[in-house]
Amino acid sequence: MSFWEYLASRHEQLLIDTYQQASLVFQCMVLATAIGVAIGVLSYRRDWAATLAVTSTATVLTIPSLALIGLLIPWLGLGVPPTVTALTLYGLLPVVRNAIVGLRGVDPALVDAARGIGMSRTAALARVELPLAWPPILTGIRVATQMLMGIAAIAAYASGPGLGNEIFRGIASLGSANALNQVLAGTIGIVVLALLFDACYVLLGRLTIPRGIRG
Amino acid sequence: MAEASGATIELEQLTKRYPGSAEPAVDGVSMEIGAGETVIFVGPSGCGKSTTLKMINRLIEPTSGRIRIGGEDVTHMDPVKLRRKIGYAIQSSGLFPHMTVAENIALVPRMVGWSRARVRDRVEEMLDLVGLDPREFRGRYPRQLSGGQQQRVGVARALAADPPVLLMDEPFGAVDPITRDHLQDELIRLQHELHKTIVFVTHDFDEAIKLGDRIAVLRERSHIAQFDTPEAILTNPADDFVSGFVGAGAALKRLNLTRVRDVGVADFPTVRLDDPLQSIFDRLREATTTNELLLLDRRGRPYKWLRRGDLMRAKGSLARAGTLVGDTVTRDATLRDALEAVLTDSSGRVAVTGRRGEFTGVVDMETLLNSVHELLEEDRLAALEHRHDLEELRAPQTRAEQEGADHEPGERA
Numbered sequence: 001m002s003f004w005e006y007l008a009s010r011h012e013q014l015l016i017d018t019y020q021q022a023s024l025v026f027q028c029m030v031l032a033t034a035i036g037v038a039i040g041v042l043s044y045r046r047d048w049a050a051t052l053a054v055t056s057t058a059t060v061l062t063i064p065s066l067a068l069i070g071l072l073i074p075w076l077g078l079g080v081p082p083t084v085t086a087l088t089l090y091g092l093l094p095v096v097r098n099a100i101v102g103l104r105g106v107d108p109a110l111v112d113a114a115r116g117i118g119m120s121r122t123a124a125l126a127r128v129e130l131p132l133a134w135p136p137i138l139t140g141i142r143v144a145t146q147m148l149m150g151i152a153a154i155a156a157y158a159s160g161p162g163l164g165n166e167i168f169r170g171i172a173s174l175g176s177a178n179a180l181n182q183v184l185a186g187t188i189g190i191v192v193l194a195l196l197f198d199a200c201y202v203l204l205g206r207l208t209i210p211r212g213i214r215g
Numbered sequence: 216m217a218e219a220s221g222a223t224i225e226l227e228q229l230t231k232r233y234p235g236s237a238e239p240a241v242d243g244v245s246m247e248i249g250a251g252e253t254v255i256f257v258g259p260s261g262c263g264k265s266t267t268l269k270m271i272n273r274l275i276e277p278t279s280g281r282i283r284i285g286g287e288d289v290t291h292m293d294p295v296k297l298r299r300k301i302g303y304a305i306q307s308s309g310l311f312p313h314m315t316v317a318e319n320i321a322l323v324p325r326m327v328g329w330s331r332a333r334v335r336d337r338v339e340e341m342l343d344l345v346g347l348d349p350r351e352f353r354g355r356y357p358r359q360l361s362g363g364q365q366q367r368v369g370v371a372r373a374l375a376a377d378p379p380v381l382l383m384d385e386p387f388g389a390v391d392p393i394t395r396d397h398l399q400d401e402l403i404r405l406q407h408e409l410h411k412t413i414v415f416v417t418h419d420f421d422e423a424i425k426l427g428d429r430i431a432v433l434r435e436r437s438h439i440a441q442f443d444t445p446e447a448i449l450t451n452p453a454d455d456f457v458s459g460f461v462g463a464g465a466a467l468k469r470l471n472l473t474r475v476r477d478v479g480v481a482d483f484p485t486v487r488l489d490d491p492l493q494s495i496f497d498r499l500r501e502a503t504t505t506n507e508l509l510l511l512d513r514r515g516r517p518y519k520w521l522r523r524g525d526l527m528r529a530k531g532s533l534a535r536a537g538t539l540v541g542d543t544v545t546r547d548a549t550l551r552d553a554l555e556a557v558l559t560d561s562s563g564r565v566a567v568t569g570r571r572g573e574f575t576g577v578v579d580m581e582t583l584l585n586s587v588h589e590l591l592e593e594d595r596l597a598a599l600e601h602r603h604d605l606e607e608l609r610a611p612q613t614r615a616e617q618e619g620a621d622h623e624p625g626e627r628a
Contacts (some may be wrong), residue, residue, distance in 0.1 A: 113309030116274055116382075117323050117372065118299035130315045210313035212356030 006181040014166070015063040018189050022163035024155065025148050025197070028084055031142055032091030032148075039092070040099025040137075041125065050100050057093040065090070065154045073158055083152075083160035090151055091144040092181055098140025102133030142201045153186065163189045221251040221412030222285030222379035224271065224425035229280035231266055241266050242436040243280070250285075250379075251410040255423040256442075257460070258433035264416050266436045268382055271414060272301045284380060299327050302373035302381035302411070307389040307628055308365040310357040316342070316352040316368050323376040341371040344408075346401065367401070374409070385413045387422070399425055400547075420460055424449070425549075432457050445472055468550035469590060475544055478586040480567050480576035485509045488518060492531060501524050509566065510537060515573040517543055517566040530552065543568045546575060553578050 007014065039057075043049035060068075060095035065086065072082035106129050130137075156164030163186040170182030225248070231241040242265040246576045248254050256264040269275040271282060272296040281290050289297050310319050317338045324334045342349040345367040357365055366386060371523055373381055387395045399422065406413065423430045424445045431442040434456050441453040449469050452458035461468070484544035486495045486508050499508055499521065508520040510533070529536035542556040556565040557580050564579035 054357055054541075109307065109309055110303060110311060112274065113303070113305055114311070116269075116272060116298060116303035116305070116309075118295055118297075120295045123326075128311055132311075202394075212313045212315070212358060 001178060001183065003093060003181050003184060004014065006178060007033055010185070014163075014189065015184055017161075017163045017166055017186075018193060021149075021152055021164075021190065022193055022197075024083065024160070024162050024202055025145060025152050026089070026147055027194075028087035028152075029091055029145050031084070031088045032095055032144060033137075035088065036092045036095025036096060036140070036144075037099050037130075037137060039096050040103060040128075042056045043096075044103040045101045052103075053099065054097050055092070057089075057096045060089045064177040065151045066157060069154060069158045071158075078159045080160060083155035087148050087155070088181065091148050094147070095137065096140075098136045098143075099133065102136035103129055105131045105136070131210065132213065135205070135213065138201065138205055138209070143181040145197050145201070146147050149190055155189060163193075216304075218409040220379070220471045222525040224248040224282075224380060224412060224414065225281075225283040226267075226271070226279040227283070229267065229270055229282065231270060231275060231277050232278040237272065239278070239436060242438060244437050244439065246439065246442065247376070248411055248414065253406060253413040253415065253426055253428045253429045254415065255427035256416045256433055257418065257423040257430055258422055259435075260418055260462075261352055262433045262435050263437035264433050265454050266417050267433070268384055268414055269407065271380075272298045272303060272382055274298075287504045299323060299376060300378050300380070302376075302378040304366075304369045304381070304383045307362075308357070308369035308386075310372070310503075312354075312357050313428065315353065316347075316355050316357070316460075317362070319357070320366060320372045320375050321374065327376055329376075337375060341375050342368075343517065344374070344405065345371045347371075362390045363398060366390060366394075366398055369441055370402070370405070374405075379412060381411045381413045383413065383532075385416055385418070388417070390393075390420075395422075402426060403547075420462060421468065421471070424468055426588065432460055436562045439600060463597060467551065472548045473550045473586070473590060474546070474552050475548050475550065475567055475578060476546040478550065478578070479582055480578060481582060483509050483566075483577040485574060486521070487505055487511045487515070488513055492533070495521075495533075497528060499526065507562075509540075509577070511574055514571075517568065517574050520562070540566055543572075545569070546580070550583065554583055554587075557583055581582075 001009070006197055036057075039053050043053040068086045068089070069082050076082045076085060110128060110132070111124060114128040116119075119127065152160075152162050152165055155162050155166035156168040166182050166186030166189070170184075170186065172178045173179045173182075224246075226244050226246045229241060229244045230239050232239040244267055246254075256268060258264045266275055270277045271284075272290075273282075276294075276355075278292070281288060283289065284297075284301075295449045310316075314322075320338045320341050321334045329337070338353065339349040342352055347364060347367055352360070352368075357368070357627050360368065369386065370383075373383075387398050390398065403426065415426060416422075429442060429444055429446055430448055431455075432448065434440045439455045440460075441448055443453075446469070448457060449461060449472070452461055461579065484498065486498055486506075488510060495508070495510075499506075500523070506523045508521045509517055510521050512518040517540040519533075519539055521537040525536040526533075532599055541560065544553050545568055548567075554563060557563055565576050566574060567576045568577055569575045585586070
């Protein structure tokens with residue numbers, strides 16, 4: 001069976017897997033962004049806290065993905081919970097680091113001005129600091145998404161959703177007629193998804209970065 | 216809309232001590248600032264003038280001491296509420312780059328809960344006030360403005376919610392000298408209209424003289440070396456620190472303090488461009504005292520100086536007769552500007568114009584000299600006495616410098 005014939009015959013299953021992969025990465029990124037920006041906001045003013053945040057999220061990233069999911073299984077069981085936990089943890093580093101860099105990069109004179117005209121600390125953060133730090137944060141989110149897209153394939157190991165299942169099936173039956181097609185279909189699906197996500201981020205940037213600070 | 220005029224500011228033993236340093240950054244500043252007064256803090260960098268300013272709106276919390284604004288003790292008030300009642304303008308404008316000009320100006324009025332329509336009207340009013348066309352500038356982003364325009368918007372934002380007090384932290388420090396001069400003139404005009412209480416920090420003594428009703432010369436730890444009117448500081452510096460800060464040429468700087476409208480602006484015989492040629496001829500013949508006429512254009516602005524005989528030589532053509540008017544000064548110009556113009560004019564006089572450039576009179580060398588003499592005569596004694604002290608102090612210093620200069624080439628060789 002040629003690759004195209006394989007795609008035609010299995011397109012339903014492939015579409016479901018692709019949808020699940022996209023949905024998984026999207027949801028994990030929403031979580032990672034919320035947590036990551038929160039960590040950034042809480043830590044960027046204090047040197048030790050910022051160092052701690054960046055170092056610990058960087059440490060998470062050095063754990064091999066297979067090992068991390070494996071370690072989470074006895075704890076959280078199979079399926080979605082360990083997958084989402086692992087992916088969210090992996091997505092944190094770029095978001096946290098860029099949030100800290102972005103927030104620290106805001107001109108102190110502007111923060112001074114914001115406080116000086118009567119903004120509370122929260123208002124200054126929400127209306128001045130975060131909007132100005134948004135472009136680097138968005139870059140962090142973009143990098144994290146690309147990374148998660150690949151790592152998410154490992155989720156199949158824990159019976160998680162996504163295109164990883166296709167790849168794992170192929171690897172498990174190496175030598176059989178459709179093995180190569182399965183691996184190829186899963187891999188290409190992931191690459192195409194990654195490109196689509198990236199295009200969405202470019203669009204999101206155009207829509208959310210104010211004209212006054214667009215490069 | 217009625218403009219609230221300024222409120223008094225009283226500082227009482229205001230002190231700032233940073234943890235871990237033995238000396239306080241600001242050491243017991245006490246000062247009373249009248250309502251509607253412009254007070255300038257001037258001093259070398261690092262003298263704590265900015266810290267003192269920031270303690271007034273409590274961007275820096277004082278370690279001890281008391282701040283009263285309009286008689287009300289604000290030392291322990293909610294700082295966010297306090298700051299909404301105090302305008303704040305800083306160096307390089309502090310405009311938020313991700314917001315348009317209108318959004319920047321609208322910030323404080325919105326925060327204090329003005330209605331949408333009122334905020335929109337106010338934004339237009341403020342842009343008009345600082346001399347920017349609302350239609351053109353409302354929707355622009357700060358990076359699309361020049362430095363001077365940004366600074367104007369910064370001032371508009373500081374004044375938007377009509378605060379009685381305005382704090383300005385070296386607001387014109389980052390713009391070029393010509394723009395700075397314009398901005399200073401503009402601030403003087405604004406203050407004539409608004410009568411806010413302004414506290415202004417600068418390290419430029421000339422700026423202080425130009426803008427201040429009173430100047431506080433600060434030395435390290437914000438100790439007040441002298442707090443007085445510009446005239447008094449120029450002619451009677453309290454000590455060597457102050458006179459060092461005043462710098463050379465106090466008499467010339469004194470000219471910056473008096474404006475053309477304060478000295479006699481003399482009348483001058485004029486004719487208008489649209490007068491019949493014959494009557495201009497007659498007037499020239501009649502003019503006995505000066506044998507000169509000033510020809511005004513159709514809008515009453517000075518155009519040409521006409522001497523007797525000029526018209527004859529030009530065969531009756533007004534277009535060719537006479538000499539074009541070069542520099543003019545406004546009634547708000549300083550005597551220094553007027554002197555400059557008179558010195559460069561070949562006949563030693565300069566036309567004074569009103570707001571729209573229309574002719575209002577003439578200032579000549581004689582008027583200027585007389586008024587300068589009067590000004591200086593008032594202060595001469597004090598100045599002389601002071602100069603004597605200063606020379607005694609400087610003599611050993613100069614000698615030391617010369618010796619140092621003698622040594623240098625030897626060392627290099």
